Amino acid sequence: MPKTSFSLHAGADLAARSGMVAAASLREVAERLHTALDDVWPHTALVIFTEDCTGRPRKKAGDPEITQHVTIAEMTALRDRAAGGHWTGEAEFGGRPRLVTVLGADTGAVLVLSVPEEPADEDRVTCTRVLWSVAAACIARQVAEAAPDYLQESRAVTSERLRVTAELTDRHVTDLESLLAALRTRDLDDARARARAIDLAADALIRARSGADLVAFIAEEPVSRAFERLKSDLRPLTRYEALQIQFIEPPADGRALPGEVAHAGRAIVRSAVLLMREQEEVTRIRVQWDCDGTNLLVSVRDDGPGRMDSGLPPLRQLAARATALGGDLDLESVDNWGSRVEVRIPLDPPDTSEQPNESWGLAPREAEVLRLLTAGRRNRQIATQLGISENTVKFHTSQIYQKLGVTSRAAAAALATEAGLR
Known part of the structure; x- marks a missing residue:
């Protein structure tokens, strides 16, 4: 790949690149970082590895002959070589030895570039580090927020x-x-x-x-470790405010939590604590996790006025997170007693062995397209996720309409939702 001129003095250009990466969804972040780095650090392939993103720990862009053959074992070995810093050398990447550059991040994520050479220009290295830190923070933020659509896809x-x-x-x-x-x-x-x-x-x-x-x-996180991360997240609230947070530890030998359940549990507790903290007269919040082997059971209780309303948009968002994983959320508020948020999240996905698509006669690929269509994905997104062309998606969609007896995406999605297809 030929070298191109590059100068870091154009701060507005770096800010624009950073903004493009920061605004990316989890599905887009690798491609946007690949584009942002194209003339900064020439590379043929880019792979991000983060254990926090349990559904898709590898995010790839560039030459598919490389990216499609990159394994988790390769990425783990490369992360260990970088040890959170910067390493360049020859290593196994995409099934054979290649010259690669590895960059760690404070979040524990790692970026690997398949490169023709390491640029001597320090500006290029500095810009790459800046853009990678933005991408890593973007991933960490979206995983921590645990939006319902992310949780559904991750599970x-x-x-x-x-x-x-x-x-x-x-x-x-x-x-x-x-x-x-x-x-x-x-x-x-x-x-x-x-x-x-x-x-x-x-x-x-x-x-x-x-x-x-x-x-x-x-894919899984020990329940005790997940709870320790939650305590670490909430510690700043007690350090600088007159707020006492009491933690009731889960059983140390409890069943490990699927990653998306751990993310959802932490996100729900963080949001519930922040909502309770905004009330007057709240001095103490009690946080408890338990695991009965089938569900993660979360309880967050305050000593406030007991006037929290389940109709508040933030609480509806918390309920949507629980519902996305097949769980539920209940709010109890009593005047002069306080409010309590109770959440149940199943550890296992629902049994789909007898899904209604069997009666529709859908082929396996058609069922996958219908699930993504029902989740609101457009044709291009479906094509990207399944590794097929948009024309193939359109063909499958027409077959789905015919088998379901409908004529539109909305009707197909409504019928699938009503039938319980996820």
């Missing part, structure tokens, strides 16, 4: 990824265990070859199991 993607990963891991483990059993027999004459094959197969078996553990680690 769907996480569930599907875990299912596929479990199936692949079981298959690999079975194959490797069969290989080990065969190689350990006395029917093979070459003892050295057999020993070497056993070592290779054993290593592969360990890697397969480690990969499954890594995926599970990203």
Whole structure:
């Protein structure tokens, strides 16, 4: 890629690039950062890795021959090399050794660029760091806000990824265990070859199991660790204000929380505490998490006047977050006693083994398109998410209309919602 002239003195240009990245959705952030860095630090591919974004920990842009083959194991190894800083060198990326630059972030996320060379111009490096810090903060903010559409997509993607990963891991483990059993027999004459094959197969078996553990680690968060992060988030309120927050710890050995549930729980508690704090006469708020093995149970109670109204837009937003994950929120307010917000969020997604699309005769891909259509996605967004063309999306949409007996997106979405299709 040819070099282009670049100067950091144009502060307005850097501000414009930063604004473009900061305004990106989680789905757009990699592509926008790729565009913003195009003439700053030439690269062929860009991948962001963040464990906080459990649905899609890898966000990619650039050459699909590279990005489609980048694994979580590769990104984890590269993150360790950078150790939160900046590292450039040759490493495994996209299935083979490449020259890459790795940039860490305060949020724990990591950016990897496949580069032809590292620019000697310090302005380019500085600008890249600025834009990457904006992107990392953008991701962290949106994950922390836990908007309902993000939670729904995150749960769907996480569930599907875990299912596929479990199936692949079981298959690999079975194959490797069969290989080990065969190689350990006395029917093979070459003892050295057999020993070497056993070592290779054993290593592969360990890697397969480690990969499954890594995926599970990203997708889930121990309930005690999730609660500690919540306490850390709320600590500034007690440091500078005459407000006491009492934390009731969850069971230390409770079931791990799916990432989207942990994000939603923290976001709901933070918002509820801030709403309660705005009331007069509130001096103490009690926050409790519990986990019954099936649900995350959240309770936030204040000692205020007891006049919180469930019709307030912020409370409706909290209820929408819980509903997005199949849960519910209840508000109880009693004069001169206080207000209490109770939330239940299921740890597992709803059982979709008998979804109504079976009676419609939808093909698997048509069902995926219908789910995204029902979630409000446009054709271009559906095409991007499923890795197909917009014309293919239009074809699937026409087939869906015919099978559902409708003539519009709104009618199809309404019918799917009524039938409980998620």
